[in-house]
Amino acid sequence: MSNWVRAHTNIALIKYWGKADEDLILPMNNSLSLTLDAFYTETSVTFDDALRSDELYLDDRMQDLAALKKVKTVLDLVREKAGITSKAKVMSYNHVPTAAGLASSASGLAALAGAASLAAGLELSSEELSKLARRGSGSASRSIYGGFAEWQKGTSHETSFAVPVDDADWDIGMLFIVVSDNKKDVSSREGMSRTVQTSPFYQGWLDSLDDDLSAMKLAIKEQDIHEVGVIAERNALKMHATTLGADPPFTYWSPDSMKAMEAVRALRDKGYSVHFTMDAGPNVKLICRQTQLEEIRTHLLNDFSESQLISARPGPGLHVVSRPGSQ
Ligand code: DP6
Numbered sequence: 588m589s590n591w592v593r594a595h596t597n598i599a600l601i602k603y604w605g606k607a608d609e610d611l612i613l614p615m616n617n618s619l620s621l622t623l624d625a626f627y628t629e630t631s632v633t634f635d636d637a638l639r640s641d642e643l644y645l646d647d648r649m650q651d652l653a654a655l656k657k658v659k660t661v662l663d664l665v666r667e668k669a670g671i672t673s674k675a676k677v678m679s680y681n682h683v684p685t686a687a688g689l690a691s692s693a694s695g696l697a698a699l700a701g702a703a704s705l706a707a708g709l710e711l712s713s714e715e716l717s718k719l720a721r722r723g724s725g726s727a728s729r730s731i732y733g734g735f736a737e738w739q740k741g742t743s744h745e746t747s748f749a750v751p752v753d754d755a756d757w758d759i760g761m762l763f764i765v766v767s768d769n770k771k772d773v774s775s776r777e778g779m780s781r782t783v784q785t786s787p788f789y790q791g792w793l794d795s796l797d798d799d800l801s802a803m804k805l806a807i808k809e810q811d812i813h814e815v816g817v818i819a820e821r822n823a824l825k826m827h828a829t830t831l832g833a834d835p836p837f838t839y840w841s842p843d844s845m846k847a848m849e850a851v852r853a854l855r856d857k858g859y860s861v862h863f864t865m866d867a868g869p870n871v872k873l874i875c876r877q878t879q880l881e882e883i884r885t886h887l888l889n890d891f892s893e894s895q896l897i898s899a900r901p902g903p904g905l906h907v908v909s910r911p912g913s914q
Contacts, residue, residue, distance in 0.1 A: 589909045590633070590706055594697035595902035596626040597729045598761060598872055600819035600864060601800050602826045603738060604792065605783040612725045613747050615783065616796045619737045619803055620729045621755060624902035625763075626691060629911040630679040630698035632662075632706040638674035645679050657692065661699050661723040669707035677702070680911050696723030697730035701905045716905065717748040726775075733903040735807055737800075755901035757810045760877035762884060763897040764850075766843035768869040773837050775867035778830060786832035792825055816862030816874040823864040839868055847871035850890050859883060 603618035643650040643658050662675050679695060700720035704711045711719065713731050721728035721738075728748060729736040734755035741747030773781075782789055799822045806814035830837050844865065851863045851873060861875040861883060875883055880898045887896055 589907055590631045590702065591629055591908050591911055592631070592698050592701035592705060592905060593627050593629045593908045594694045594701060594727075594730045594905045595622050595624065595733070596628075596691040596694040597622040597726065597736065598864065598866070599726065599729075600735075600815065600874070601796070601803050601822050602864075602866075603725050604826045604829065605779050605789065606725070607740070609780065611744050611747070612721050613742070613744075614725055614738065614740045616793060617737060617740050617800055618726075618729070619735060619752065619800060620726070621735055621759070621761065622730060622733050622902045622904065623761060623899040625897055625899035626694060627682050627902070628679055628691075628694040628698040629682070629908060630677060630695070630702040631911075632678075632699070632702040633676045634666075634671055634673045634706055635676060636673045638676060641674050641677070643677045643679065646681060657696060657723045658699055661696060661719060662703055664719055664722055665700075665703040665707050665709065668704075669709050671707055675703065675706070682912075691726075692724040693726040693730045696720050696727035697905055699723060700727070700731075701907075705907070713904075714748050714750075717750075718744060721747060721749075731905050734901050737804075751904075752804065753807050758876045758878055759810075759812055759815065759901065760875055760880045761899045762873040762875060762880055762887070763899065764847040764871040764873065764887065764891055765895045765897065766841060766847055766869050766871065768841045768843075770841065770869075773839070773867070778833075778837065778839075778867055781835075781837075782829045782833045785834040786829045788829045788832040792829050795825060796822075812874070812876055813860045816860060819864045819874055820862040827865060839865060841869035844869045844871055846890065850887055854883060854886060857886070 597620035599620040601619040603614050605615035607613045643655050697720040717728045717731045728738050732751040735752040736749045737752050738749040803818045854861045
């Protein structure tokens with residue numbers, strides 16, 4: 588039997604931004620995402636008594652201790668659950684259409700949770716896998732599922748996990764605008780922690796979330812692409828506003844991010860239902876009808892190059908594959 592597990596990345600439409608518990612990765616708020624077909628990670632784990640320490644290979648390159656940190660958290664939990672003491676060799680391949688910094692900890696840590704528990708002989712439910720992935724990286728808790736998923740914040744390790752919301756088997760897609768960035772990165776982990784601790788706008792963010800979340804769930808239920816986009820865009824703008832109030836302040840926006848946002852507004856003026864969201868980096872992700880992805884992409888080619896524009900459709904949840912790269 589294969590020990591390769593594939594997980595697709597997800598993009599939050601209602602963002603996870605801030606932790607109530609940094610060790611357990613318990614979030615301050617519920618979040619809701621769409622899992623996508625275009626980006627995924629494939630991982631295999633082998634527990635081996637002959638190894639003296641855990642090893643992580645990403646795209647065939649051995650990674651340093653810093654990269655191993657999140658991975659080790661998940662491996663340790665699996666070892667504890669399965670009563671294993673041996674070290675592990677983790678092989679991982681990121682499938683991203685361009686080398687544009689889109690590799691995601693969401694797909695990576697979700698695939699690891701699946702592969703490590705498989706290698707350890709644990710038969711975990713989706714809920715258990717979601718909790719395990721969460722301990723590596725919060726957003727990974729949602730990549731266990733295809734379509735839309737909601738990470739319910741909970742109050743403890745046992746009560747904080749994602750659940751499926753809708754299989755997204757309708758006319759919704761995402762288009763990534765990959766833009767350049769010369770700034771020094773503030774990781775999402777560091778950025779959200781600084782924001783929670785220092786931004787006076789953070790409370791405003793929290794106060795508005797229940798409304799955004801319930802409106803989003805209704806829009807998804809009604810398959811209303813326009814409302815999904817409106818709510819996602821306003822939620823993302825609020826999240827990004829909190830970073831400007833942090834001390835020291837920071838932003839993930841680059842001049843090209845703003846150019847992309849302007850392009851989206853221009854497309855709306857042309858009558859398209861298209862909105863954007865952004866995460867802890869300068870890339871801009873468009874939410875639109877799947878059936879209009881190519882038309883919208885053609886318009887955007889006036890301002891951006893072929894390789895900057897990546898179309899994505901709803902993708903599947905965690906699953907075993909026969910070998911890396913197989914269909
Ligand atoms: C802006 O899941 O990368 O993408 O839990 O610290 O590993 P850690 O953070 P991570 O944060 C993702 C933040 C976000 C919003 C989101 O995906 O919900």
